[in-house]
Amino acid sequence: MPRIEEILAVERIDNDIYRGGVFPSGLRRTFGGQVAGQALISATKTVDPDFAVHSLHGYFLRPGKPDRPAVFLVDRIRDGRSFVTRRVTGVQNGEAIFSMSASFHITGDEGIDHQDSVPPAVDPATLPDEMDVDDPVKRDLFREWENFDVRIVPRDQLVTGSSFAAQQRVWFRYRDPLPDDQLLHVCTLAYMSDMTLLGSSKVPHPGVQAQTASLDHAMWFLRPFRTDDWLLYDQTSPSATGGRALTQGRIFDRAGRMVAAVTQEGLTRTNVPADQISIMKAGS
Known part of the structure; x- marks a missing residue:
């Protein structure tokens, strides 16, 4: 797997037009985090460095082809x-595969300050690396992210709340040290945030x-945060119906x-044939 710096190193091909790289992948469609990360880094290249991204909203419109570059x-x-x-x-073969709006805020503003408390979670050092688990299907999937250390808190070690329909907690980090560049860490987290989140909807099923x-x-x-240090991804799925599931996540540092x-x-x-499900699972 290429380093995250390579994945996010989009090429400028004209004013406000960028092209992402092509990287080896075992997935049937381009990983959504890669598309989102490359779109976000493309947007930041058109913004004054005095502004920092504070939000993004993206729609995955078509499955991307991992063997072809996307243009942003x-x-x-x-x-x-x-x-x-x-x-x-984001465009491939003349068709939009991804659409994103991103908002940037001037740095240095001051205001009120509060946050939720971090939920209880076992130390990540006590959990197995998902690359080392016995399940070959899961191990093959996480090999796609071999540069990321992902550790899912087991159900028997998870402190849950009775009002939540589905809960999951995951520790993750980038395995190697990254430069002191907050923009790189932000775009890396945009990539990482698509990992495991939809899986929280499967917990009750x-x-x-x-x-x-x-x-x-x-x-x-x-x-501010670092993605080469442990981050706790507290995930819930408050609703699933009609073939769609809503998932939410809060990310905390150590x-x-x-x-x-x-x-x-x-x-x-x-309600799809089993052979189609197995094909889609490889890229989910």
């Missing part, structure tokens, strides 16, 4: 004194086979600071 077209929607807005369209895919993805970046929030809706369709 950036529209400069607004340049204000405090906020900047960009819209990015063990053994149920479903065709899955990310449909839309929203993120809010709240405080100090207990809430650094980001995520909301995603995904396809969780069960």
